[in-house]
Amino acid sequence: MAALPLQMRAIDPDETGGPEVLCLVERPVPRPGAGEVLVRVAAAGVNRPDVMQRKGLYPPPPGAPSIPGLEIAGRIVAIGDGVDSDWIGRTVCALVAGGGYAEYAVASIGQCLTVPPGLAMTDAAALPETLFTVWTNLFERAYAAEGDTVLVHGGTSGIGTMAIVLGKLFGLKVIVTAGSDEKCARARAIGADLAINYRTQDFVEEVRRFTAGTGCQAVLDMVGGDYVPRNLACLADDGRHVSIAIQGGAKAEISIWDIMRRRLTLTGSTLRGRSTEFKALVATELSDAVWPMVRDGRLRPVIDRIFPLAEASAAHAHMESGDHVGKIVLRVGEDGE
Template sequence: MAALPETMRAIDPQEPGGPDVLRLVERPVPKPGPGEVLIRVAAAGVNRPDVMQRKGLYPPPPGASPIPGLEVAGRIVALGEGVETEWAAQAVCALISGGGYADYAVAPIGQCLAVPPGLSMTDAAALPETLFTVWTNLFERAYAVEGDTVLVHGGTSGIGTMAILLGKLFGLNMIVTAGSDEKCARALEIGADHAINYRTQDFVEEVTRITQGRGCQAVLDMVGGDYVPRNLACLADDGRHVSIAVQRGAKVEIPLWEIMRRRLTLTGSTLRGRSVEFKSLVADELAATVWPFVRDGRLRPVIDRIFPLEEAAAAHARMEAGDHVGKIVLSIGG
């Protein structure tokens, strides 16, 4: 492989703040450790946890890079000890614990997925974070199976659009919420079966109407707070509620008797702090079950907008404005 530079461009704010703290700086090129690879980053996905980290609300886990960015796509340019040589120069996308907003990033080889022909680096970079999240929560924790009806909040977010796309590939009936009639229309275009404008409609009443009073089998919730008891009212008996974010608050009062009487399951998870071993197992599952849809072109992420690395502040401002539909991506090079 070609000689690597000593330094690289990166976005590495030294203090919390608004989007304006996201400025280009120079940082040393990281070195891959055992079981890791160094990726020359072509594109990186922008995610809500990046915004939280920038504000000082979501510090990276121990040992992770302080540079934001949880998913990248690019080409492997260096191998750590124990990585098979067949990975050299391979185009991959990867889920990482930090470091994506830079020219080079380190990833555990178990968290890399080969980029097939026909998949752009921009699309590849927009897949890992949402794909790992939706797969582990909707299909593993909520046990969603073909024929189930699922309610997903934030239907036009990166998570929401991926949930719609995966749900349709695996035979789910997808109900989503969104904050405007325009976003509801986009959700239906993407593949949702029903879209509810939560600003003008009561989503509990709408789910009851849509399901003819039966309720849904699972709820994927990014809202938390006062949404949780309302979500439980949407569930059918034996339904599963999965929490993955708490945008409206982390504390809630829930009706325990209803949970007992109707045998409801409340669960949830976070992804960033999970072990490399766990994430590698998920990557193997995705390679076997979902990646065939990527290879044949049936699964592509919904891309909202692409910004160059030096405009990371604008990318964060767009995410915080809430007008995006799908994924925001940084184009970096390589």
Template sequence: MPLSTPLPTMMKAIDPAESGGPEVLRLVERAVPRPGSGEVLLKVHAAGVNRPDIMQRLGKYPPPEGAPSIPGLEVSGIAVAAGEGVDAVVIGLAYCALVSGGGYAEYVAVPIGQCLAVPPALSMVEAAALPETLFTVWTNLFERAYVAEGEVVLVHGGTSGIGTMTILLGRLFGLTVIATCGSDEKCARAIEIGAAHAINYRTQDFVEEVKAITRGRGVNVVLDMIGGDYLARNIDCLTTDGRHVSIAVQGGAKGEIAIWKVMQKRLVLTGSTLRGRSAEFKTLVADEITREVWPHVERGALRPVVDRVFPLEDAAAAHRYLEGGDHVGKVVLTVAS
């Protein structure tokens, strides 16, 4: 395992021993991981905070087998060690990475295939806010829903991390994005970020608004993180040969639909989760993102919307803020050097 400098044996991390409220997120000491075969060890600069982290804290989303118990699904950092099969030339380079856990810490080991080089156009905080939403939106919108230039997409939670990434990618790839948001202020921000239309779901019926916006035609794709009774309403928003992609169930894990509508419109209902997928699959996604998306990142045309930054020791405050729902874009933790 090539090293640039001797590594410490212990590190600071957030690794709660029990489920509960944000107060369980306290700094503890844990052993510094050592990179295995095909892995690189990153000295973490920043880590994104995401809804799955909250679900894990509550005991509702345990890490997949073999993943660290430490939360955190995306990081930016400097490579300080390389495992077997990884060229030592990576040491000293800045990367952002999708991880299956372990991001809320000073060091994390990650398969090199899940790492993306941080270009000068991005700050390390911005880089940490990219991987989880970028991998998720890319795999579900562009691969599972095979969206094409000129199509119309409806995304719920338009000012969330997923929502803002959908809007940003839609702008780059010629999509018309309709976003739903929980206030007029958030609707205005979604438009500012690049949505073609924004619907306040608290004061408007998004099904009727979509019909009006599309002149009765409907949208080609719905990217849904709500589930529950939204499923049937989303189907009403879809046009013929439309695709519905489920990526979370914040509003409920069960929904009732009229099957004849699926048949009549020739709809595709699909969905996926990312965290438990293999390193090989995530490497394939990273390769595709490197080819198709990263040139836009390198020229400064794609950067995440970062709402607020907290130090690692204030992870509890970061979770409270995210749960409060006032954020627009991503919340990020920074790790002291």
């Protein structure tokens, strides 16, 4: 195997600000530590936390690279202590705590999933962040099960589209909200049972109508703020509400008596700061329960646009415009097709 280069191209802004701070720079190629692998990155997913980090609102957790990027796909070119040498040369996608916007990135071996034949690297790079998020929150924290009706806000986002696709594969009825009739139509085409234009329709009333007044079993919420009491009004008795972002505000006023009376559960989580042990456990669960659907072609991410790494600023501007449906991906290496 050829010797590793000392330097690589990366997006690693020295200051916070708008998309224009995302310029190509030279950075040292990282080296994997114990239990880690070095991946030559073919493609990297773009996610909302990357935008928040760029703005200075979501700093990397301790020990994580300053280079943004939480999911990658590529080929393992070096390994750290404790990793079987058979991993060298394998094509994987991985959840990382940072470092994805670069030609090389380090990943914990436990957070790597082998890319099956026929899966494009840009598709593979779009899977880890949304799959880990939807699996842990919709299926584990919200206990969604076959036959349940779930409400997912941000239905045409990367997480929203994955919730639709994965939810339908597991027998859920999926209701989503989106900000235009066009996006609602796209959500229905992807598989949503009901798509509600939150600008022109009352989603509480629409959920009640769709469920014949009983409400849904779970809500996956990335809005927060004044959506929370409205979400609770959408829930059936014993329903579960899971918060995964607070784009609409970090505080809400709710009726505790209503929670008690209807036995509702309010929970939430973040993913980036969780331990490598937890993420490895989730990767194992995905490998067993979801990856067979990836291998046989039933599960594919919804891809909106693919940008070259050098155009990361344009990718962020596109995400902030709100016009995308599905995932935005950066093509990094020559094999990022």
